Amino acid sequence: MAVLLDGDALAARLRQEMAARVAASGIRPVMATVLVGTDPASESYVARKHQDCAEIGIEALNIRLPEQATPADVLAEVARLNADLDVDGFFVQFPLPPGHDEQAVAAAIDPAKDIDGLHPENLGRLITGRGGIPPCTPMAVLALLRGYGIALAGQHVVIIGRGLLVGRPLAMLLSAPGIDASVTLLHSKTPDLATFTRSADIVIAAAGHPALVTAEMIRVGATVVGVGITYGDDGAMVSDIAADVAGKAGAVTPPHGSVGPLTRAMLLQNVINIAQQQADHVSA
Numbered sequence: 054m055a056v057l058l059d060g061d062a063l064a065a066r067l068r069q070e071m072a073a074r075v076a077a078s079g080i081r082p083v084m085a086t087v088l089v090g091t092d093p094a095s096e097s098y099v100a101r102k103h104q105d106c107a108e109i110g111i112e113a114l115n116i117r118l119p120e121q122a123t124p125a126d127v128l129a130e131v132a133r134l135n136a137d138l139d140v141d142g143f144f145v146q147f148p149l150p151p152g153h154d155e156q157a158v159a160a161a162i163d164p165a166k167d168i169d170g171l172h173p174e175n176l177g178r179l180i181t182g183r184g185g186i187p188p189c190t191p192m193a194v195l196a197l198l199r200g201y202g203i204a205l206a207g208q209h210v211v212i213i214g215r216g217l218l219v220g221r222p223l224a225m226l227l228s229a230p231g232i233d234a235s236v237t238l239l240h241s242k243t244p245d246l247a248t249f250t251r252s253a254d255i256v257i258a259a260a261g262h263p264a265l266v267t268a269e270m271i272r273v274g275a276t277v278v279g280v281g282i283t284y285g286d287d288g289a290m291v292s293d294i295a296a297d298v299a300g301k302a303g304a305v306t307p308p309h310g311s312v313g314p315l316t317r318a319m320l321l322q323n324v325i326n327i328a329q330q331q332a333d334h335v336s337a
């Protein structure tokens with residue numbers, strides 16, 4: 054059976070390290086979450102981020118806007134948080150209700166407070182390798198692979214799903230100098246995904262298609278990472294990775310407790326880094 058890539062355990066360790074770092078430095082980072090409407094999955098993710106903040110010593114402001122909030126209302130909240138000197142960083146939870154332009158919201162956030170790392174300036178810096186705030190979910194995938202000592206340099210990584218939240222920035226991250234993976238980025242509509250995935254050392258699915266990657270699509274011993282999640286009729290979380298993959302892969306993510314908890318850890322890492330830079334700047 055494959056090694057299970059346990060993101061929960063890694064994330065718990067990172068939270069401990071972050072709590073120690075916050076306590077030792079005497080900084081008091083402040084972040085804000087903005088949730089529009091009442092999508093249950095979004096409510097659950099945001100609630101977990103607040104729990105993590107309490108554990109680490111980050112102050113977290115919980116901003117809720119009603120489902121009927123207009124695009125102008127959301128942009129006004131973003132402008133207010135950009136200007137609020139007490140807030141180190143914030144993000145607006147996606148998906149937004151229909152009628153909103155998520156890219157416009159991401160671009161309206163002050164790039165220096167963009168703890169999601171999804172502002173065009175931060176994505177541009179990711180591509181050019183010039184600092185900036187890195188995107189959380191791609192960083193979470195990297196942390197998971199590194200945490201398990203999975204080699205990346207010269208390895209063939211196939212990513213399924215080219216969305217702006219995960220697939221596209223992840224392709225840029227893993228192909229960056231110093232990481233040096235050879236990356237193939239596939240649209241989930243590609244007619245014969247298996248032609249590509251069978252030659253991969255690492256397969257990463259970020260498509261949001263239940264059980265998209267099956268055992269017959271992978272090489273024996275490959276590493277398989279599921280990022281996309283959907284919800285079954287019973288409300289249970291379903292991974293992009295089929296259950297039979299565990300019998301053939303060398304390492305595989307479980308449906309729960311893999312990339313998600315690490316994504317939260319990377320978000321909070323971004324907040325702490327911003328607060329630390331502010332403190333260093335003030336004392337310099």
Ligand SMILES: Nc1nc(=O)c2c([nH]1)NC[C@@H]1CN(c3ccc(C(=O)N[C@@H](CCC(=O)O)C(=O)O)cc3)C=[N+]21
Pocket residue numbers: 097098101144145146147148169189190290308309310311312313314316317
């Ligand atoms: N602006 C923005 N930034 C995001 O980073 C962002 C977003 N919008 N919208 C949605 C996706 C999804 N996402 C998750 C984060 C944590 C878990 C997570 O903690 N999952 C746990 C628990 C899941 C549960 O049971 O509720 C697990 O996988 O075990 C999942 C998904 C962040 N995203």
